[in-house]
Amino acid sequence: MALASNSSRSNIEAKIFHHAGWKESFSAIVGGDEVKAGKPSPEIFLEAAKRLNMDPSSFLVIEDSIPGVTAGKAAGMAVVAVPSLAKQSHLYTSADEVINSLLDLQLEKWGLPAFQDRIEGTLPLEPWCIGGPVIKGFGRGSKVLGIPTANLSPEGYSAILSEHPAGVYFGWAGLSGRGVYKMVMSIGWNPFFNNTEKTIEPWLLHDFNEDFYGEELHLVVVGYIRPEATFSSLEALIAKIHEDRKIAERALELPQYLKYKDDPYLESSLHQEN
Numbered sequence: 552m553a554l555a556s557n558s559s560r561s562n563i564e565a566k567i568f569h570h571a572g573w574k575e576s577f578s579a580i581v582g583g584d585e586v587k588a589g590k591p592s593p594e595i596f597l598e599a600a601k602r603l604n605m606d607p608s609s610f611l612v613i614e615d616s617i618p619g620v621t622a623g624k625a626a627g628m629a630v631v632a633v634p635s636l637a638k639q640s641h642l643y644t645s646a647d648e649v650i651n652s653l654l655d656l657q658l659e660k661w662g663l664p665a666f667q668d669r670i671e672g673t674l675p676l677e678p679w680c681i682g683g684p685v686i687k688g689f690g691r692g693s694k695v696l697g698i699p700t701a702n703l704s705p706e707g708y709s710a711i712l713s714e715h716p717a718g719v720y721f722g723w724a725g726l727s728g729r730g731v732y733k734m735v736m737s738i739g740w741n742p743f744f745n746n747t748e749k750t751i752e753p754w755l756l757h758d759f760n761e762d763f764y765g766e767e768l769h770l771v772v773v774g775y776i777r778p779e780a781t782f783s784s785l786e787a788l789i790a791k792i793h794e795d796r797k798i799a800e801r802a803l804e805l806p807q808y809l810k811y812k813d814d815p816y817l818e819s820s821l822h823q824e825n
């Protein structure tokens with residue numbers, strides 16, 4: 552495994568220095584100042600291959616930039632693009648595959664050993680929390696899909712959201728004064744509807760007798776299911792969301808996910824005055 556970046560060698564080292572084990576995990580690190588021409592020239596990737604004493608055609612490049620994709624293809628390598636900006640995937644046409652985030656990287660597609668960390672259709676995450684009052688959404692969940700989603704405002708959460716890519720997640724939901732429920736949610740732009748605004752839409756897996764707009768909702772997100780997708784029909788989108796529900800319901804019974812049901816963050820919303 553090699554790291555090849557147009558940044559100078561010293562800047563690369565300064566950036567990865569504080570992350571224990573990162574430097575050691577690369578057999579070669581090539582900086583932009585160590586080659587004549589940086590990306591989009593293939594030179595930096597060819598230099599990395601040379602240092603690993605391997606044929607360029609046996610490499611898989613993982614890139615976030617368009618010049619990097621160009622460089623990887625020119626070096627004769629397979630390239631998976633992970634665009635760092637949202638909604639830019641259409642610009643990455645020369646990549647062999649464009650994925651939304653590294654959560655979706657499937658090494659087995661490229662002749663490499665698969666990651667072993669998926670369990671029953673889910674990818675466990677370091678749990679993260681998000682919460683706030685339930686806001687009005689597009690009024691579409693229940694009406695169009697028959698799937699109500701208790702939207703949270705993305706405002707004030709830009710830091711958390713920038714760390715977590717768009718996609719379908721699941722975990723536990725604590726609703727003020729009511730209880731703790733299983734939940735499955737989408738975060739993103741709902742490509743089927745092509746929203747311009749990022750939304751956070753948890754579906755609480757419980758039947759409620761009434762709406763709870765304005766009430767305090769706290770989420771502990773424990774795992775990832777899949778990237779957001781678009782579908783050929785509304786029925787196909789609805790079927791997929793019901794499949795997500797089944798995956799989440801089952802997975803949340805596993806001890807490694809079930810234990811977060813007692814997280815104090817969920818409980819804290821139960822004492823909120825509202």
Ligand code: ADP
Binds near residue numbers: 698757764
């Ligand atoms: P909106 O577009 O305003 O979010 P929805 O059609 O998605 O409207 O409905 C969401 C609302 O429905 C929630 O804000 C909540 O008050 C209510 N609701 C009822 N049952 C549920 C549930 N099981 N999960 C999420 N929200 C629910």
Ligand code: RBF
Binds near residue numbers: 698740745788
């Ligand atoms: N919208 C999409 O456009 N693509 C999706 O893949 C998608 N997956 C979802 C998965 C779950 C579990 C939930 C609750 C919603 C998902 N939605 C998706 C969002 C859905 O379009 C949205 O909740 C409604 O449009 C209401 O705003």
Ligand code: MG
Binds near residue numbers: 701702
């Ligand atoms: Mg909603």
